[in-house]
Each structure stands twice: as structure tokens, then as C-alpha cells.
Amino acid sequence: MVVEEPSGALRLVGLSKRFGAVTVVDRLDLTVPAGSFFALLGPSGCGKTTTLRMVAGLTEPTGGRILLGDEDITRLRPYRRPVNTVFQSYALFPHLDVFENVAFGLRRRGVPEVAGQVRRMLSLVQLDGYERHRPEQLSGGQQQRVALARALVNRPRVLLLDEPLGALDLALRRRMQGELRRLRTEVGGTFVHVTHDQEEAMTLADTVAVMNAGRVEQLGTPAELYEFPATAFVATFLGRSNLLAGTVNGRSGDDLLVEAYGRRFSVPSARSRVDSGAVLLGVRPEKVRLVGTAEQVPAGHQWLDGTVTDVGYFGVSTEYSVRTGAGVELSVFAAADGESARIPAGSPVLAHWHPRHAFLLHHDPHHCLHHCLHHDLHDDAAAAAAAAAAAVRAGRE
Amino acid sequence: MSRSGRGRVVPYLLLLPGLLWLVLFFLAPAVQLAATSLYDPAGSLTSGYAMTWSFGNYPDAVAAYGAQLGRSFGYAGLATLLALLLGYPLAYVIALRAGRWQYLLLVCVVAPMFTSFLVRTLAWKTVLSDGGAVVGLLRDLHLLAPDGRLLATPAAVVTSLTYCYLPFMVLPLYASLQRLDPRLLEAAGDLFARPAQVFRRVTLPLSMPGVVAGTLLTFIPATGDYVNAELLGTPNEYMVGNVIDAAFLVRLDYPQGAALSVLLMVAILALVIGWLRRAGPAEAG
Numbered sequence: 052m053v054v055e056e057p058s059g060a061l062r063l064v065g066l067s068k069r070f071g072a073v074t075v076v077d078r079l080d081l082t083v084p085a086g087s088f089f090a091l092l093g094p095s096g097c098g099k100t101t102t103l104r105m106v107a108g109l110t111e112p113t114g115g116r117i118l119l120g121d122e123d124i125t126r127l128r129p130y131r132r133p134v135n136t137v138f139q140s141y142a143l144f145p146h147l148d149v150f151e152n153v154a155f156g157l158r159r160r161g162v163p164e165v166a167g168q169v170r171r172m173l174s175l176v177q178l179d180g181y182e183r184h185r186p187e188q189l190s191g192g193q194q195q196r197v198a199l200a201r202a203l204v205n206r207p208r209v210l211l212l213d214e215p216l217g218a219l220d221l222a223l224r225r226r227m228q229g230e231l232r233r234l235r236t237e238v239g240g241t242f243v244h245v246t247h248d249q250e251e252a253m254t255l256a257d258t259v260a261v262m263n264a265g266r267v268e269q270l271g272t273p274a275e276l277y278e279f280p281a282t283a284f285v286a287t288f289l290g291r292s293n294l295l296a297g298t299v300n301g302r303s304g305d306d307l308l309v310e311a312y313g314r315r316f317s318v319p320s321a322r323s324r325v326d327s328g329a330v331l332l333g334v335r336p337e338k339v340r341l342v343g344t345a346e347q348v349p350a351g352h353q354w355l356d357g358t359v360t361d362v363g364y365f366g367v368s369t370e371y372s373v374r375t376g377a378g379v380e381l382s383v384f385a386a387a388d389g390e391s392a393r394i395p396a397g398s399p400v401l402a403h404w405h406p407r408h409a410f411l412l413h414h415d416p417h418h419c420l421h422h423c424l425h426h427d428l429h430d431d432a433a434a435a436a437a438a439a440a441a442a443v444r445a446g447r448e
Numbered sequence: 449m450s451r452s453g454r455g456r457v458v459p460y461l462l463l464l465p466g467l468l469w470l471v472l473f474f475l476a477p478a479v480q481l482a483a484t485s486l487y488d489p490a491g492s493l494t495s496g497y498a499m500t501w502s503f504g505n506y507p508d509a510v511a512a513y514g515a516q517l518g519r520s521f522g523y524a525g526l527a528t529l530l531a532l533l534l535g536y537p538l539a540y541v542i543a544l545r546a547g548r549w550q551y552l553l554l555v556c557v558v559a560p561m562f563t564s565f566l567v568r569t570l571a572w573k574t575v576l577s578d579g580g581a582v583v584g585l586l587r588d589l590h591l592l593a594p595d596g597r598l599l600a601t602p603a604a605v606v607t608s609l610t611y612c613y614l615p616f617m618v619l620p621l622y623a624s625l626q627r628l629d630p631r632l633l634e635a636a637g638d639l640f641a642r643p644a645q646v647f648r649r650v651t652l653p654l655s656m657p658g659v660v661a662g663t664l665l666t667f668i669p670a671t672g673d674y675v676n677a678e679l680l681g682t683p684n685e686y687m688v689g690n691v692i693d694a695a696f697l698v699r700l701d702y703p704q705g706a707a708l709s710v711l712l713m714v715a716i717l718a719l720v721i722g723w724l725r726r727a728g729p730a731e732a733g
Contacts, residue, residue, distance in 0.1 A: 109634050129637040142635035146653045155649070156639035201639065 059120025060085050061106065061209050061241060066115035068101050075101045077265035078115065083209070083258075085120075088235055088242045090256030092249060094288065098265040099245045100139075103211050106243065107136045119208060130159070135202035136211040139218070141194050143186040149173070149197050150182035156205040172204040175237060176230070192223045196230075203238055212244040216251060228255055249289045253277070261285045277335075281324060283412055286333050293339065293381045295332040296414055299325070307411060312377030316353050316409070323411035331412040336382040338408035341371060341400045354403035357381065359396050369393060373402050478713075485706035493700055505707040513691045513708060520687040521715070523602065523677075524670035527609035531617040531666050532659065534610070539621035539658070540651075544628070557618050565612070569679050572608045573599065576680070604680040605687075609670045616665035624658030625651075660727050668716055688712055 061083040068076040076098040083089045091099040104110035106117055108129030117125045124132050135156065143152050153169045162168070173179060176196040186194055195215065202210055215231075216224045228251060235242055246252050252259050253273040260270040261284070269281040280286035283294060297311025306317040309332050316332055323330075341359075348354050357375035371383040371394065381402050385391060394400060484497070485505055491497035510517065542553045560568055575582055576598040586592035598604050628651065636646040652659075674689025688708055695705030 107638055109638070129634075130640045130642055134638075136635070136638045138631060138635060140631055142629070142631040144632060144635070144650060146650075155636070155641070159640040159642075159645055159649075205639070 059122075059208065061243070062116075062118040063102070063106075064116045064118065066102065066105060066117065067113045068098070068105060068110065069113045074265055076105070076112075079265070079267060081260060081267060081270070083241060083243055085208075085241055086239065087258055088244065088256045090244045090246060090252035090259045091262055092246055092252040092259050092289070093262035094247055097262045099247075099262050100213055102262075103136070103213050103243065103245045106209065107134055107211055108132050109136075133208040134211060135205050135207035136213060137198045137202050137215045139214040141186075141198040141218075143194055143197055143201070145186055148183050148185055149178065149189070152186065152197055153201045153204050155201060160205075168204055169200075172200045175203075175234065176200045191219055192227065195219060195227060199231075199234065203234065206238075207240060209241045209243055212242060214246055215244070216248075217246075224251070231255060253289070259289075261289060263288070279322060279410055280333070280412070283331055283333075283414075286331075286410075286412065291336055291382055292333045293336060293379075294412070295379060297330055297332055299327045299330055299411075302326075306406065309411065312355070312375070312379060314353075314355065314377075317406045318409045318411045319407055322407070322409065325411060325413045329414040329416065331414045332409055333412055334404050334409045336370070337368075337384040337386070339381065339383045339402050339404045341373070341383055341385065341394060341402055343398070343400060345401060348401055348403045349405075352403040352405055353409075354401045355379070355381065356399070356401045359394055359398045359400055362393065362396050364393075371400075373400060375402070481706050482710055484702050485710050487703040487706075489701070489703045491703070493702070497702065502703065505703050506711065509704050509707040509711065512704075513688065516686050516688045516691045517708070517711065517715075519685070520671050520689065520712070521719075523606050523609060523685075523687060524667050524673070526606050527613065527670050528617075528663050528667040530606070530610040531614050532663060535614055535617035535621055535662065536659075539618050539625055542618075543622050543625035544630070554619075554622065557615050557622075560611075561615055565675065568612065569608060569675055572604075572611060573680055576604050576607075599680060600682045600685070602681070602685055605677050605685045608676045608680050609673060612673070612676065613666040613670050616669075617662040620661035620665065621655065621658040624655045624661075628654055656727055660724065663723070664720060668720070671716055672712060 063079050063081040066076055066079040066081075067074065079098075079102060081102075091102060093099045101110055105112045108124070108127060108131075112125060115125075116123055119133070124134075144155065147155070150169055150173075153172055154165050157165045157168060170179075170182075173182065176199055178193065178196050178200065181189070181193065181197075186197065189197065195218075198215070212231075216227050219227060231242075232255060244252070244256060257272060258270065259273055259276055261268045261276065263284050269276055269285045276285060276289050280289065280292070283292075286292035286294065295311045295316075297309045297316070299307055300310050301308040302320075303317065305320055307320050307323050307326055309316045309318060309330060311332055318332060320326065342348055345354075355375045355377070357373040359371050360374045360380075361372035363370040363372075367387055369385045369387065371385065373381040373383055375381060383402055483499065486499065486501050486503065487497040487505075488500040488502055489505055489508070538557070542550055542557070546553050574580065577583070578597050578599065583592065583596075583598055586598075587594055587596065592598075632650055632654070633646055636650045637643075641649060671687075672689050674687055674693050677685050677687045677690050678693075692705050692708050692712070695701045695708065
């Protein structure tokens, strides 16, 4: 039933899920290479958890197929899939101790040598000696490890992680991220990680798919996504971006010329997703520098002038908000390298950047640019509640 | 800072009314009942009873009415088992599958209790009557001989007991199944458990508190029940309750009635403790 073969990518072909009139996952095509650590990243309600549940067999797709290697598992019952899940709520069996929780999958499959495997797995997640503890006697982090061990002990072809670190506090979350990376190298196999935490996705995964409204907006390595986002959504969900609305009005060699807010900018065409019409010129806040006068702007850099309206001190960096003459708000991160003095609020400044750090995106005027620009860090509690609601919705069908 | 003297006394004051009630209306009568069971069996209501520590009342009572005593536990056990088999699926569907019909279905389960116990039992008598539809159907299906009947059989008494106490089985089962986290069932499925194994390994163990409460709430009153045997059975189906009833109200043999009552109480207590030990709290995996 469960074949122990490492090969075989997980492929989602035209996968859809509708709950009534609401399309949660919309004709999703995705290939997760065997052996990769894959993150599905997106805001709550983007369909990532539903996608995961369809792979696990807990939610039935409305359309499309799920392939594991050459095998079509779309209609397989969950207990027949060589796939295991680490649930967001852990879902540990309260009537069983740690040992029996971890042994559960092995026992159901009638695997011999249960005790040895369970003990090895418990020591891998550093829970030796906790065999006879009940889940309610464990801390959140320990419960998390039991949930991981309970899934991993079955050597799943694909391990599904549903916001596994969402319920932990920040310090513990960082530690468990390291733990996950270590487990991944020791155990191997394909990991599919669902999260709304872009930092978690970037530090853990080797491939990230950014999901929005039931579709994948962009797929690539964390560096690819961050350095050259494909859409305004990705540019603002994965890290932050300054996006200037403008129009392409010419070309100069390998550069596209963009007019925005009455000024002319250039962007290398290799860093442009479009070459005409309405565009968004993007530049990451840490790529922007602030100087006092036009003479201080390095040659080849482009700039906007404005006034510092807010200064946020973060220790490793300082975040400035700059309101430009044209009325755009820019974010600027200045590394605390000890070279430059802090600029007080109210100072007139020039914000400048090198064109090779800019990128050009298609500007869909119907798109909620306002929302994207002011996209803030997600509220964990709200996201967890929304995910739980989605799970309930999914469970109800 | 520290709790005042009054703060420490208050809990006991709150206990007092209940304790008084128990002492007056449970402990004192129970002691009186135990004492009565040891009175001289030769006494009578008119001549009065003498306390002779007649432990012989017990073996005498068992010798005379052992069959009814055994029948009580047999019928009650059977009715409890039937109620569990009927009640568990019912409670499961109401708690986990009924959605917005949940509360309506619960009301339906409890509704019969709005009518008097006697009326319900008499209605059951009509249902099982010789000219009734049930007997007719069973005869047509040859499950019952052409002259066979249901009334005045053990089957009538047991099915009626089951019917009477079913709500007491369903309600605690519903309460424990309703608390069951459906994500645990998903997790079990994800960990290779087939539906039957999910039930056996997760649903059932987690609903054991409901099973224990339901079986106790059904078994204990069913054992002492005598109305069903009286109305639906013959003396051949009489349970110990009927004997005790007759001992106190017809034969006026108080020591024997008391001895049977004490025996019944002790036997139920022993069974309950045994059952709680086996299936009670802290059930291990």
C-alpha cells in the first residue's frame, strides 16, 4: 500500500475547490519536485489550506487531479495515501500517551518493530523519556514535536505541514524552524508547508509558491521571488515594496523609460514584466537611500524628493517614511552600519536608488493597489481563526 | 490577603442543607431498612417486630426469590445492552451528522418523557397487543407462530425497559460525542486508520465517559423497575421489584422485603464498581 520509493513528484493538475458559489482553489497547476521543501505562502483565505487538505484527502476536489509520481491519488481515501499531515492544532489523541500517538500510524499499517521506530523518532525530535506522558502534560512546543514525530515516523512520500508553527510564540517558532530544517535533512522526503508567514516560508523552503485568491501568483526560490516579484501582490506580500504608478513611454538601449509623478525613471528591460502601458515601478525599501542634497546622489541613481514623516528604530535598521512632493509615501530601510547619522522627522531628503534594483510590474488599475501598498504584517490570531473557519467549512461538505 | 475565617466556613455552610437532606431522607431510611432486614421474621405489623439480628432472612429471601433477583439483572442487563446498541448510533448521528437538525432530534429523544411513565408503558402494551400491528406483521413474516404473542413474554418486558430508559442512554452519549473534536477523526484517517479503526481506536475510547454514564443511568433504574414486568409480563416475568412491592404492600413481610432491598442495593453497587474499574476514567490505550 505504502511504497517506500523516493522518486515521484507531487503534481496538482487543474485542481479546483468550490464551496457553494465561492471558489476557494481555482484551477491550480503546481508541481512539487520530489525531495523538495515546498512552501505554499499566502494570506488567510487564499486557498492554501484547502489545497493541502485536498492532497491529504480530507477535502474532496471539485475538479482536477492530484498525482503522486505516476499514480492518480485524487479519489483515494485519506488512509490509503502515502501522505501524512502535521495539523495546525496538532490534533494529538488525548486518550493516548506520546508513545501511542506516535505509534498510531505504524500500528494501523501493521508494521513490525513499532517500539524501535517510535523511540528513534522520539529521540530525533528530542522527546526521549516522554513516552508515557499524555499530550495535555506537554508544552505547546513539545506537542508540536509529537505531531511532527507522529507524521514523520510513517516515512510519508509527502509530509504536509498546515501552519505547524502558527500556535507557537515567536521565540519558540524560530527554534522550531531550525528544528524543521534539521529534521528535513535527517529524514528526507518531500515537505509541503502551508504558511501565511513570509519569513517562515523564505527561511525554510527551497521553493515558494505565493497563492492569492485560489491561484498561484508566482513560484520560485525565495531569492527569485524577493528580487524580482512577478506581481504587485507578491511584491508586497513577500517583504515590502515601494510601488510607483507610471507609464512606459520609451526605450533607451536595454532600459525601459517610465514616467511617474512627472519624473522620468529607467528600469532594465530584464527586470520588467511588461514593456508598455500602465506600470508599477517597484523598489525594495532597503535598496533606497536618503541624502540631503542633489549633489550627494551618486551618478546613475534616480531620485524623488520629499520629507521624512516618521522614523522607526529597529536596532538592526531604521525605517523612514518619506512623503514625496508628488504625494507618494515611500518606505526606506537604513541598515544600522554606524556610517550614517539618524535623520530626524521633518527633514527634507532625496530618496535615491540604482535602476538595476528597480523592477517593473503590470499595473492593473482594478487591482487593489491601495490595499497592497499598505499591506502590513498579518495578525496571527486572525489568520489562525480564518484558517480554522476554513477547516470547519471544508469539514462540513 | 489571607482567607478570612468566614471564607473557610462558607463551603461547609453551603454543604449543610444537602447533607441534612441526605442524612434525613437517605442515610436514616437506609439504616432503618438494614435494621428491618434483620428483624424477627415471625413478627407482624400488628404484633410488632423484634430486633433479633436474624441474618437468616437473607439466605431465606434468596432461596425464595433468587429467580426474580437473577431475572432483574438479566432483564436490566439485556435492556442496557439493547439501549446502548440503539442509542450509540442515534447519539452519533445527532452529535456529528445532524447539523442544524441536532436540537430537534434531541427534543424527539426526550419527548416521550413528557408523558407519564405509566401511560407510556400502557401504550407499549397496546403496541404489543395480540391484535396489534406488530404481532400481525411478525406472524405474517413467520417470525412468530400463528398463535404466538409478545405480551406476557420476557421479550415484552425487555423491549419496554429498553424503550423507557433509552433517553437516559442517549443523552450522556450525545454529550460526550458532541465534544469529540472532528479533527481527531481526520488525523486518525490521515494516519492510515480505516473508518472502522477510527471508530474503534478514537471515537469509542473518547466517548467512554458517555458509555459509562449512559449504561449506569439505564441499568440501575431498570434493575429496580417493576412496572414493566407488572403491566407487560406475567408472574413468570416478575422481577425483584415486584417481589419487594408485594412483600411490603401485599404479604406485609417487612423483614423479607427489606432483606431483598438491601441485597439489590449491594449487588448493584458491586456491579457498578466493577464496571467503573473496567471502563471508568483513565482508560488506557
